[in-house]
Amino acid sequence: xxxxxxxxxxxTHDVGLHARPSVKLTKLAKGFAATLEIAGAADGPWIDAKSxxxxxxxxxKQNSTLFVRAAGADxxxxxxxxxxxxxxxFDEAGDGH
Amino acid sequence: xxxVEGEARDILGFQLAMLEDDALAAPAISAIAGGTAAxxxxxxxxxxxxxxxxxxxxxxxxxxxxxxxxxxxxxxxHLAGEEDAGATTGSVLLGDDIAPTAFLETDWxxxxxxxxxxxxxxxxxxxxxxxxxxxxxxxxxxxxxxxxTLAVDGSSGTVQADPDAEQRKHFDAARESHARARASEEQxxxxxxxxxxxxxIDILINVAGIAELDHIDPAACDGIGLMRSxxxxxxxxxxxxxxxxxxxxxxxxxxxxxxPVTIRTLDIGGDKPVRGLTPDGEANPFLGLRGVRLTLAxxxxxxxxxxxLARAAVHGNLKVMVPMVTVPDELARSAALLDACVAELTxxxxxxARPPLGIMVEVPAVAVVPELFDAAAFFSIGSNDLTQYVxxxxxxxxxVAALNDPSHPAVLALITKVAKHGREAGIxxxxxxxxASEPRHLAALLEAGLTSLxxxxxxxxxxxxxxxxx
Numbered sequence: 400x401x402x403x404x405x406x407x408x409x410x411t412h413d414v415g416l417h418a419r420p421s422v423k424l425t426k427l428a429k430g431f432a433a434t435l436e437i438a439g440a441a442d443g444p445w446i447d448a449k450s451x452x453x454x455x456x457x458x459x460k461q462n463s464t465l466f467v468r469a470a471g472a473d474x475x476x477x478x479x480x481x482x483x484x485x486x487x488x489f490d491e492a493g494d495g496h
Numbered sequence: 497x498x499x500v501e502g503e504a505r506d507i508l509g510f511q512l513a514m515l516e517d518d519a520l521a522a523p524a525i526s527a528i529a530g531g532t533a534a535x536x537x538x539x540x541x542x543x544x545x546x547x548x549x550x551x552x553x554x555x556x557x558x559x560x561x562x563x564x565x566x567x568x569x570x571x572x573x574h575l576a577g578e579e580d581a582g583a584t585t586g587s588v589l590l591g592d593d594i595a596p597t598a599f600l601e602t603d604w605x606x607x608x609x610x611x612x613x614x615x616x617x618x619x620x621x622x623x624x625x626x627x628x629x630x631x632x633x634x635x636x637x638x639x640x641x642x643x644x645t646l647a648v649d650g651s652s653g654t655v656q657a658d659p660d661a662e663q664r665k666h667f668d669a670a671r672e673s674h675a676r677a678r679a680s681e682e683q684x685x686x687x688x689x690x691x692x693x694x695x696x697i698d699i700l701i702n703v704a705g706i707a708e709l710d711h712i713d714p715a716a717c718d719g720i721g722l723m724r725s726x727x728x729x730x731x732x733x734x735x736x737x738x739x740x741x742x743x744x745x746x747x748x749x750x751x752x753x754x755x756p757v758t759i760r761t762l763d764i765g766g767d768k769p770v771r772g773l774t775p776d777g778e779a780n781p782f783l784g785l786r787g788v789r790l791t792l793a794x795x796x797x798x799x800x801x802x803x804x805l806a807r808a809a810v811h812g813n814l815k816v817m818v819p820m821v822t823v824p825d826e827l828a829r830s831a832a833l834l835d836a837c838v839a840e841l842t843x844x845x846x847x848x849a850r851p852p853l854g855i856m857v858e859v860p861a862v863a864v865v866p867e868l869f870d871a872a873a874f875f876s877i878g879s880n881d882l883t884q885y886v887x888x889x890x891x892x893x894x895x896v897a898a899l900n901d902p903s904h905p906a907v908l909a910l911i912t913k914v915a916k917h918g919r920e921a922g923i924x925x926x927x928x929x930x931x932a933s934e935p936r937h938l939a940a941l942l943e944a945g946l947t948s949l950x951x952x953x954x955x956x957x958x959x960x961x962x963x964x965x966x
Contacts, residue, residue, distance in 0.1 A: 411733055413707075414556045418510040418563075418620075425513065451510075452519040456548055458557045462733055487743065491706065 404474040406467040407441075408485045415460035420489040425451040427480055433471030435481065441466055448481065503710075507596045507620045511567055520545070520567075535575045542568035559619040566595030588646045590639070596620040604630055609648035611655050613639055684960035685716050691942065697963050698948040699956060700756070702928055706744060709751050712953045719755035719813070721876065721950020722928040723748050725762055725801065731770050735797065741804035749812035756813045758876065758950075760856065761801055761830075763787045763819040767892070773797065782884070787820025787856075792829055802837040809849035817876055821855040824868050831871065856928075858882045863910040866917040875918055876950070879929025883907050902931040908940055915945035926950055935962040942966055 527537035549561040586606035615634035631650025700721030765786025791798040858878030889899035918925035928950035
């Protein structure tokens with residue numbers, strides 16, 4: 400992944416990357432053409448952010464750091480979108496659902 | 497009902513997303529390609545996923561195993577050509593755990609209950625049962641295999657297998673009286689709380705997080721009397737920025753849809769430490785740097801919160817309340833900071849409004865001379881701390897807990913004094929401590945002259961019913 404874009408964000412959501420946030424994250428990820436991956440550590444293991452089975456299996460908890468990387472045409476936008484979603488507490492703090 | 501649909505939608509949405517993900521079936525499909533029968537391959541693939549969730553040390557993730565079981569079994573039933581069978585109405589669902597879709601397929605209109613040998617109070621089924629008011633008991637362990645009747649008592653969390661005639665009579669009587677009491681209280685839920693004399697009492701609610709709003713119909717109350725903003729300031733987490741706070745406060749304000757929503761500024765310290773904000777090693781934290789004392793000392797933190805509040809104020813009927821005020825200067829300094837934040841936002845071209853600023857009356861130094869605090873837009877009596885400070889007894893110490901009595905005549909005298917002064921000076925007075933949620937204290941609070949109470953949401957109907965009798 401030569402043109403890889405990286406990002407990271409702390410998960411502040413109450414119970415971490417649980418069912419509803421994982422659904423939101425994977426839906427968002429699927430909207431991008433770029434390969435989009437997330438990990439619980441800077442050196443991986445990296446998993447496909449478009450697969451809810453794999454995202455849930457990470458069991459990422461509150462206060463843990465989520466690392467994001469993407470490659471492809473809209474890589475920067477994809478990383479920004481995922482980091483933004485997590486930073487906004489998956490929009491559960493502001494907008495309800 | 498909308499709330500139940502909301503939760504059901506989220507749960508089914510999650511299951512659908514899992515089913516749509518090719519990664520879930522991939523191991524099964526490769527096993528089938530290798531000659532394994534479909535049902536064996538599917539069960540094997542899902543059992544692998546389930547084992548991963550069951551091994552988690554986190555209750556929440558462990559509870560998701562039930563969703564995976566549900567997905568596994570429904571696909572297996574369809575592979576075998578079986579129908580999805582709903583339970584009969586009014587029955588007790590008994591098992592190690594039950595599937596969320598089994599809950600949703602059950603007709604609960606004739607009652608019924610859930611008794612689980614394992615299960616979890618954080619499972620999707622528990623959320624659904626709570627929302628529907630279905631009695632549910634979990635973690636029962638191994639039950640006798642040949643049970644014909646099971647009595648489930650959701651209020652005590654116990655079950656009785658094959659009760660004899662005498663036990664059954666007791667259980668039925670208890671269930672009926674519980675149901676009658678709840679049903680008669682329920683009639684009051686959406687009515688204004690009114691005393692026999694015709695006096696209208698405002699019933700507002702205390703909330704401490706956004707998720708709670710999903711479970712409360714705004715039509716059942718007169719607004720939010722106390723929103724504790726501490727939930728945004730988690731111990732060990734980074735401090736929330738202005739945008740995060742603004743979005744959260746806006747959610748509460750819009751929920752109120754014009755009804756008053758009172759948000760208390762950060763009230764940490766005392767028994768609520770937050771690393772990096774509250775001081776370490778105080779000899780007596782309840783008498784130390786807490787509430788407004790702390791936020792005035794941490795100007796940066798206070799400003800961020802006040803800016804977020806002023807921005808949220810444009811979305812509805814927001815009021816802001818300062819905790820632990822002891823001297824008028826603290827109110828004056830808080831008001832000046834709020835004004836400065838509003839001026840700053842206005843200069844930046846950011847939409848904002850100046851919400852009314854009131855105070856908690858919880859330090860005896862205020863309750864004794866409320867007339868010194870007439871600059872406050874409202875008074876909200878914090879009876880928990882007021883009682884603790886007036887009786888010099890902690891609620892956390894069982895040895896002195898009997899002294900920590902909000903109905904002590906000294907506490908009631910102060911409440912009466914504050915209510916009277918508020919009436920005379922035209923300053924609205926409410927009470928938001930735990931005693932407002934206890935029906936046994938209602939008569940004394942109304943006698944003290946209060947006409948506004950902020951209570952635990954679960955108590956709305958019961959308190960309105962009790963007020964109608966007074």
